[in-house]
Amino acid sequence: xxxxxxxxxxxxxxxxxxxxxxxxxxxxxxxxxxxxxxxxxxxxxxxxxxxxxxxxxxxxxxxxxxxxxxxxxxxxxxxxxxxxxxxxxxxxxxxxxxxxxxxxxxxxxxxxxxxxxxxxxxxxxxxxxxxxxxxxxxxxxxxxxxxxxxxxxxxxxxxxxxxxxxxxxxxxxxxxxxxxxxxxxxxxxxxxxxxxxxxxxxxxxxxxxxxxxxxxxxxxxxxxxxxxxxxxxxxxxxxxxxxxxxxxxxxxxxxxxxxxxxxxxxxxxxxxxxxxxxxxxxxxxxxxxxxxxxxxxxxxxxxxxxxxxxxxxxxxxxxxxxxxxxxxxxxxxxxxxxxxxxxxxxxxxxxxxxxxxxxxxxxxxxxxxxxxxxxxxxxxxxxxxxxxxxxxxxxxxxxxxxxxxxxxxxxxxxxxxxxxxxxxxxxxxxxxxxxxxxxxxxxxxxxxxxxxxxxxxxxxxxxxxxxxxxxxxxxxxxxxxxxxxxxxxxxxxxxxxxxxxxxxxxxxxxxxxxxxxxxxxxxxxxxxxxxxxxxxxxxxxxxxxxxxxxxxxxxxx
Amino acid sequence: xxxxxxxxxxxxxxxxxxxxxxxxxxxxxxxxxxxxxxxxxxxxxxxxxxxxxxxxxxxxxxxxxxxxxxxxxxxxxxxxxxxxxxxxxxxxxxxxxxxxxxx
Numbered sequence: 303x304x305x306x307x308x309x310x311x312x313x314x315x316x317x318x319x320x321x322x323x324x325x326x327x328x329x330x331x332x333x334x335x336x337x338x339x340x341x342x343x344x345x346x347x348x349x350x351x352x353x354x355x356x357x358x359x360x361x362x363x364x365x366x367x368x369x370x371x372x373x374x375x376x377x378x379x380x381x382x383x384x385x386x387x388x389x390x391x392x393x394x395x396x397x398x399x400x401x402x403x404x405x406x407x408x409x410x411x412x413x414x415x416x417x418x419x420x421x422x423x424x425x426x427x428x429x430x431x432x433x434x435x436x437x438x439x440x441x442x443x444x445x446x447x448x449x450x451x452x453x454x455x456x457x458x459x460x461x462x463x464x465x466x467x468x469x470x471x472x473x474x475x476x477x478x479x480x481x482x483x484x485x486x487x488x489x490x491x492x493x494x495x496x497x498x499x500x501x502x503x504x505x506x507x508x509x510x511x512x513x514x515x516x517x518x519x520x521x522x523x524x525x526x527x528x529x530x531x532x533x534x535x536x537x538x539x540x541x542x543x544x545x546x547x548x549x550x551x552x553x554x555x556x557x558x559x560x561x562x563x564x565x566x567x568x569x570x571x572x573x574x575x576x577x578x579x580x581x582x583x584x585x586x587x588x589x590x591x592x593x594x595x596x597x598x599x600x601x602x603x604x605x606x607x608x609x610x611x612x613x614x615x616x617x618x619x620x621x622x623x624x625x626x627x628x629x630x631x632x633x634x635x636x637x638x639x640x641x642x643x644x645x646x647x648x649x650x651x652x653x654x655x656x657x658x659x660x661x662x663x664x665x666x667x668x669x670x671x672x673x674x675x676x677x678x679x680x681x682x683x684x685x686x687x688x689x690x691x692x693x694x695x696x697x698x699x700x701x702x703x704x705x706x707x708x709x710x711x712x713x714x715x716x717x718x719x720x721x722x723x724x725x726x727x728x729x730x731x732x733x734x735x736x737x738x739x740x741x742x743x744x745x746x747x748x749x750x751x752x753x754x755x756x757x758x759x760x761x762x763x764x765x766x767x768x769x770x771x772x773x774x775x776x777x778x779x780x781x782x783x784x785x786x787x788x789x790x791x792x793x794x795x796x797x798x799x800x801x802x803x804x805x806x807x808x809x810x811x812x813x814x815x816x817x818x819x820x821x822x823x824x825x826x827x828x829x830x831x832x833x834x835x836x837x838x839x840x841x842x843x844x845x846x847x848x849x850x851x852x853x854x855x856x857x858x859x
Numbered sequence: 860x861x862x863x864x865x866x867x868x869x870x871x872x873x874x875x876x877x878x879x880x881x882x883x884x885x886x887x888x889x890x891x892x893x894x895x896x897x898x899x900x901x902x903x904x905x906x907x908x909x910x911x912x913x914x915x916x917x918x919x920x921x922x923x924x925x926x927x928x929x930x931x932x933x934x935x936x937x938x939x940x941x942x943x944x945x946x947x948x949x950x951x952x953x954x955x956x957x958x959x960x961x962x
Binding site: 409412413416417419420422424426427428431527540543546547550557560561563567569572573576580583600603604607609614618621643694730755841842845846848850851 | 865869870875878879882886887889890894895896897898900901904905906908909911914919920921922924925928929931932933935936938939940942943946947951954957958959
């Protein structure tokens, strides 16, 4: 069954499943059986919810202005923001998915970890401080800095919302399946609980609550993963060679797990995937938004350094965990299904079973609760980013052209959060039985082909005009969506046609350059007076982006 | 003080050109290095996967691919650290002098 096998999905050709969100678990846990109610996990999860609701109550008391709501008043430190960014990135899927991939194919897991990490240095070197210096609450602030507000913000909000909705579907479906499996809760209840909690965090606590939920979850996940990895290494006296030797001995593929396998057989596909991973990260609205929560460019830079360090450390841990699972879970009948070959509950359960093998029922409950908390934190960040696109970009700057007040804007944002939460729950229920694994790849491809090109061109190229940004951006969006639909993941796997129209699973290698070229072309042929004014305004923008002069400062408390 | 006014002063200040030149050069050089390391790794995987399967020691199972893969992760962390160190020190000092000097 495809649903119960990560390695099956991958060898079947879809490495997509391993992208850093929940879609993989979603696809692979598609028909998860409801398990016995797991009381340890439920009690620890209730403790987490109690703590985060307490924080939300505190945050709500300190959230008065729009700046508080969208950007936590600019009062988050570099370290805190680094943890929150790492939290956004270390989803339950990257924890369960990468360790499952290492469990199934060894070395190949490392290839994916590397791909997700290397986008961060690029974000730091080229984007982070310019973003902080130019923007206020959303990346649309930067893209529309010297361009016409209405069309550019409409485009940027569309790009953000499309990314947020697709990402949310993957997360919600994954959440329902995972919770059913780990907690023994019914799918529909699980999705509704996630929806309600994220609405509470976001509407009452805004960015402050969302950030702290993310920080707490990141710490719990890092602590849990560290404990598992140490417990594995202790058994081998901290000798990696001994761990690998035992793994090679017991793994059905033996020595093949120590070198690259079949995952990256097609170089063009590999490079296309790498482009989507690397540049898509720099186009995710909920990640970009985090750069406005710190007081200045200095803290923005620090936060990327901390985030990269935590994420890199976490990926190294998942590699050890995957090998630990080969030795301590694989071949142990209590963790296997009736056939004695596959893991009970599916391949994604490698890390969960390992948690039980090294820490017993109590630690299993802890790791299950952390997995639930992880989903909650990620969907909250997404909802806030989507709500900001609606209230700050569409409502305040497009419909009211800036002639509304902060209270109204924040109120609209809260209503939008509730609306997005309800939509997410409904979509989660509609997509319950669907294979949503393609959505993650689609999300990253869209982010890399829509938000990223316009953002980069607006920062670095003085020739950019409104017409170029909007037409080029929409062409990138259309290309990413159409090529994904015509590609093997949707055309063959979902729509069941025998042959894909477009041969690649990851369209970024075409859609991203296309967006850049279209943006350039439609800017160059734009000879309007408006275009000349926009190009002339570039120098002042450049000076602000380079020096931070006039940048949004921290709001005094 | 209007931003426009000091923006004009800043762009004429030689320190501005120095800051932009130094920082952009450094940022683009590091970006190129990251791309080279990462796409180099991907190209080796795509075209010479056997190389990564070379054992580190005679009779051992640990392959050269592991330190290389972990090395790519560590290099990403190290390069961000290097950039932040220089940007938060030297470049921020330059920026501060520039803004003070253009008032």
